[in-house]
Amino acid sequence: MASETTTEGNYTKPLPRLKGMTGEWFGWLKKHELRFQKCTGCGHWRHVPRELCPECGSDGWEWARSSGKGKLYTWTTTYRPMHPSFTEVPFAQVVIEMEEGPRVLSHIVGTGVEELDFDMPVEVIFDDVTPEVTLAKFRKSGG
Numbered sequence: 001m002a003s004e005t006t007t008e009g010n011y012t013k014p015l016p017r018l019k020g021m022t023g024e025w026f027g028w029l030k031k032h033e034l035r036f037q038k039c040t041g042c043g044h045w046r047h048v049p050r051e052l053c054p055e056c057g058s059d060g061w062e063w064a065r066s067s068g069k070g071k072l073y074t075w076t077t078t079y080r081p082m083h084p085s086f087t088e089v090p091f092a093q094v095v096i097e098m099e100e101g102p103r104v105l106s107h108i109v110g111t112g113v114e115e116l117d118f119d120m121p122v123e124v125i126f127d128d129v130t131p132e133v134t135l136a137k138f139r140k141s142g143g
Ligand SMILES: [Zn+2]
Pocket: 039, 040, 041, 042, 043, 044, 053, 054, 055, 056, 057, 058
């Protein structure tokens, strides 16, 4: 599987909007830190970023650093991409369940789609796709 890391200026896939709390989340990724919101009321970790804790309703939270370790929760494989920039098929969109609990939509690099398995241990890697945007991706880990 080819790396999606590209030389500066050649990245043509859709990019996230770096605004609001989502922009803050990508700001941590740019520093190569994977962080999630953690409720200061009950300790619940959450993702995607939002104002209130879904467990206790508190509006108190912090950006807490994740271990970067998790497991493959589920995935879907794309054979016919719906966007012209996604030329390396097949590829899988994956949902990673982090050790701390939150689930994140991402990609796994270095492992073919036929090798993916439920609960496969993974760890985060940081892919600087543009000077402004870093994406959190994952690779298989030893467990
Ligand atoms: Zn809470």
